[in-house]
Amino acid sequence: MRIAHFCDSQPGRPDGVSRSAEMTVRLLRAAGHEVELYRPGPLRGPGVRSLPVPLRQVRVGLPFTPRRAEVVHAHSTGPVGMTGFRAAADWGVPLVATWHTDLLAYADVFTEVPVGAAWCALRLELGWSPREFLELTRPGAVRRRRLVELGRAMFARMAVAIAPSAKTAAGFAPFEPAAEVCVLPTPVSAVTPSTRQGPPGGAVVLSVGRGTAEKNPELLLRAFARLRVARPDARLVLLGVHQRRRYLNRRIAALGLDGHVDVHPPVPHAEVAAHYRAADVLAFTSTTDTQSLVLAEAEASGLPVVVADPGLAVRPGATEAGRFICEPEPEAFAGALLRMLDDDDLRASVIRDGLAAASAYTPEVFLRRLELIYEKSRRSLGPRRAG
Known part of the structure; x- marks a missing residue:
């Protein structure tokens, strides 16, 4: 199966999104699938050409053209992830998206979330008015209402929405997802348990x-x-x-x-x-x-x-x-x-x-369940296109 993964976290970034995408791709390749992973890289070198954000451990991907695939899997909704959304619609293939980040909870903490939301609305061609875009600058209920509208538009384009936990799946309710929702946590690599090896003294x-x-x-x-x-x-x-x-x-x-x-x-x-x-x-x-x-x-x-x-x-x-x-x-x-x-x-x-x-809950269990999700999405009607 040819699968294209899209992630806005660059290699080495200390977050769960990057590690989850890397593990998923590694498991799929080991199982014989043809997998492309698109994520930010330097201006000259491997990965999607990108620019660093000052004072943040974030890089913003520049426009690029991905290779056609049979399934698109988006791990984020930044510029790279939105390219995945658009590619799935253009190619007429299923869009699978893992909802790694609580959009509503993070919006009032990180300034880049409302900015990114405006970018998503433009990329999805939602046709918002200037007043509606300005609502993203107003913390609280006004911003939340606008983000919920954006989330609904995103879920409308997914064939399958993957939730890393039952808690996350329950949090999808405001978005009224038409996509199938699957709870699929990211596994961790096997480790050898060991006893405490810290310095003597206090806890x-x-x-x-x-x-x-x-x-x-x-x-x-x-x-x-x-x-x-x-x-x-x-x-x-x-x-x-x-x-x-x-x-x-x-x-x-x-x-x-x-x-x-x-x-x-x-x-x-x-x-x-x-x-x-x-x-x-x-x-x-x-x-x-x-x-x-x-x-x-x-x-x-x-x-x-x-x-x-x-x-x-x-x-x-x-x-x-x-x-x-x-x-x-x-x-x-x-x-x-x-x-x-x-x-x-x-x-x-x-x-x-x-x-x-x-x-x-081993990586092998996760892989089998993910492959079933891909197969089922391919048998479905495919991604829901924008109106």
Whole structure:
């Protein structure tokens, strides 16, 4: 099968979208499919020619012409992803799209989301008036209404919408999707679980991800300040912070956490495993993620997790036991972290359930389900074209 994948995250960008697209393409190629992956690259070199966005780990793809394929799979809705949307319509082939990012949740956090939404509306030829485009500049209900209209137009062009979690699928409701919705989480590569290899001394709480507002670092810092009342020798490691470092350092100082929090920039993905091995618990305070590969990776490595998002309670591959969830409040999250550190039976149970889920949901299971989605989309009526 000839499949064209379109992704707006460049190689090496530390996000789940890039890694998900890479793993998907790698599995499909190993299974014998002919796969093209279009994503931003340098002006001269491999990939789609692109320009960097100042102060952001983002590159904007320039116009390009993809090779014809039998199925189009879009992983994002930036310039590269929109090229996939248009190509599927022009070629008369099915469009499969994975909804990796919560469009509505991110719009009031990242200025590039409303700008990108305007670009999408132009590329999809929605015929919006200047007043309707200006609504994207107004935070709150006005912007949300305009983004919902855009989302509906996107879903109308899909043959299949892939949700990385049941939570994400439920979030499709405002878009009234006519496309078939399939829940298909991204798997993680097999790892060998190991015992903690961190330095002796106090407990190490690890957080992996951006330090921007949508990841809710304020909740994590406030919870950790409360945790230290019971565990004064505990340390918090923030791994993956690129933006807002000065702001986070100010908040760390204001909460009296100087000397107890280590803030690290993103590292190559291969190096993250060492941080899992050095930690006692993974703290996850974001409530806007559609899946979070970090959770599955930590569980596959034998690191217990505490999660503040009830929508992510179900692990990929799990049949019964869910993740250890608490309310997204500082006192509740601190209490949950403390329980995970002090209750040996609970800790062992959470680790065991995480390892079982990881071993059940393998990349091979994911591949078989994805191939079925492609085959079914090809047998369907194909992509829904713009009116």
